[in-house]
Amino acid sequence: MQFNVTPQAKRNAISFCAIAVGLIALLVFMHLVRDDIPVGISVVLGAAAGILLLLGIGKLIEPPVSLVITPDTIRYIHRKGEWQLDWDNVVRFDVPRVHRMMDLEDAPFLGFRVYNNDAVLQSISPRLASAILFEQRQLMTMALRHERPDQADYSEYFDIPEQFVSSEGRVYKGLIAVFGRRMEQMRELLGYDLYVSANALDRDIYEFRGHLQRLQASRQEAKQAPSD
Known part of the structure; x- marks a missing residue:
């Protein structure tokens, strides 16, 4: 009998990617609606989206079985x-x-x-x-x-x-x-x-x-x- 282990960390991959895309969409929408968005907010949202996207992609490329x-x-x-x-x-x-x-x-x-x-x-x-x-x-x-x-x-x-x-x-x-x-x-x-x-x-x-x-x-x- 064979028992395969699917890592818990991989289950969050789609969620991380989805949140990252949502943050990017929010940032684009904010700039479309207003021209005076503080640079700090843009940087924070952009950085958070980038980090979450990288984490999500990193988890997606991991093998499905550990x-x-x-x-x-x-x-x-x-x-x-x-x-x-x-x-x-x-x-x-x-x-x-x-x-x-x-x-x-x-x-x-x-x-x-x-x-x-x-x-x-x-x-x-x-x-x-x-x-x-x-x-x-x-x-x-x-x-x-x-x-x-x-x-x-x-x-x-x-x-x-x-x-x-x-x-x-x-x-x-x-x-x-x-x-x-x-x-x-x-x-x-x-x-x-x-x-x-x-x-x-x-x-x-x-x-x-x-x-x-x-x-x-x-x-x-x-x-x-x-x-x-």
Whole structure:
């Protein structure tokens, strides 16, 4: 059985575009009716319309499905590529937390810890690796700020390695090496290797975690059931 995840963020795309067109139409109408419209109002309305239009178009070009989950694999789909993770390679998954003073704060991501990072590194393209490194830079900064507050120099976390040696001894170079090193760093800081943004999910992140746990449990039950 296959379960496809349609991201919530994509559902707002048409609304953003419609509001942008409405603001542009309002601005044109105002200038047709009056010649003394303050420049500030025109600039604000024009800027708001432009931002909303860009956001809407950005959401429209995103893939209609962000995750494809089967009894064997979890496949993450991004406009720059995809990675795939076998269920048997999943150690655990959860919402990662960072320390904030005496409390713990949930990060808006679902984290996956894996047994073997080679399986991921061999399935991801340099193009997608680059996109994820950029998109999750804020998560890395958050993790460093809260998990390493006494560290004065963070340069080691952002240095570009010449190569990366996986847990099985395979050597990677270029963007895949950078991504492999980042997986290690994020495991060290937050306990997980791979992260999927809450924006890529089709429901509240905690509801999705529960749904994924049920899928995992039903998979285990199916594997343990005696065959006829």
